[in-house]
Amino acid sequence: MCIREGHSVTRTTAEKRFFKCSSCHKRIIVFSMMPTKPCKQCSANEWVRVAMRDERKVQLENEKLLLRGEERKFVNS
Incomplete structure (x- = not known):
């Protein structure tokens, strides 16, 4: 388009x-x-160089969320 218009x-x-x-x-x-x-969100002017993608955070066993809430192995025993 630009080439056609000169x-x-x-x-x-x-x-x-x-x-x-x-x-x-x-x-x-x-x-x-x-x-x-400056930053569009907070208008700060301090930038940190980062990788193209964010690092994947690996969750430990005790950090995983449970669907049913807190699980207890031996309740009322």
């Missing part, structure tokens, strides 16, 4: 960089070295 088109390669806000933990993606705008 606009100049330049192709570049860029790297995505992933950051999260240090106060509210909202994640953003930027193409520059560092984010230039």
